[in-house]
């Protein structure tokens with residue numbers, strides 16, 4: 001397989017989706033055994049569901065947190081964490097990149113490990129197997145700080161990601177189906193920026209025609225691509 005000499009590039013973006021955590025044992029959303037094939041997001045992971053039954057939605061996200069805590073970062077996460085020169089933009093909410101040591105991760109869809117109050121605006125980090133509390137100090141239900149279907153992405157996060165991708169010269173998409181917008185538009189943004197675009201995914205995502213396509217699992221492809229001994 002072609003290897004990439006990172007020294008040839010100045011602004012490198014790694015763009016990850018749920019497939020990045022598949023080898024850690026974290027279920028992806030679509031495809032066999034996907035989260036949405038087992039749970040209806042309209043009942044468990046959207047604003048209407050939360051307003052209808054906040055405790056049910058919070059318990060579902062507590063279940064997802066436990067699933068993630070029973071999984072661990074794999075060599076691919078660690079390899080990325082050892083590449084300080086790259087900008088990491090993820091759709092994932094599992095925090096696996098951070099557990100592997102990555103810093104300054106741009107989390108497009110929020111995080112399982114953050115909650116916020118829609119009444120008083122308070123934000124809260126909570127890393128346990130069970131939530132410390134489901135209620136804000138103001139008494140309102142805490143909401144998972146996650147971008148659910150139908151939610152708008154945080155404007156500042158969207159702007160940061162778009163700016164980074166518009167200026168990149170190497171864009172590596174890893175483990176995303178390209179099914180959900182606006183993130184699905186990022187590969188085309190990288191293409192317009194003139195970046196060399198690589199896709200790592202056993203299945204085609206069909207967003208753009210990549211310069212290099214690697215139909216392998218993330219951890220294997222990353223180590224071979226970046227020639228990490």
Ligand code: APR
Nearest residue numbers: 017018019022028029030091175176177180201203217218
């Ligand atoms: N290595 C690389 N890619 C993999 C691996 C692997 N080991 N295993 C699976 N994949 C690929 C699949 O082929 C698929 O294309 O990962 C992708 C996972 O796709 P999705 O489950 O749709 O996940 P993602 O693209 O991240 O979903 C985007 O949808 O539900 C929303 O907000 C949620 O962030 C999520 C968004």
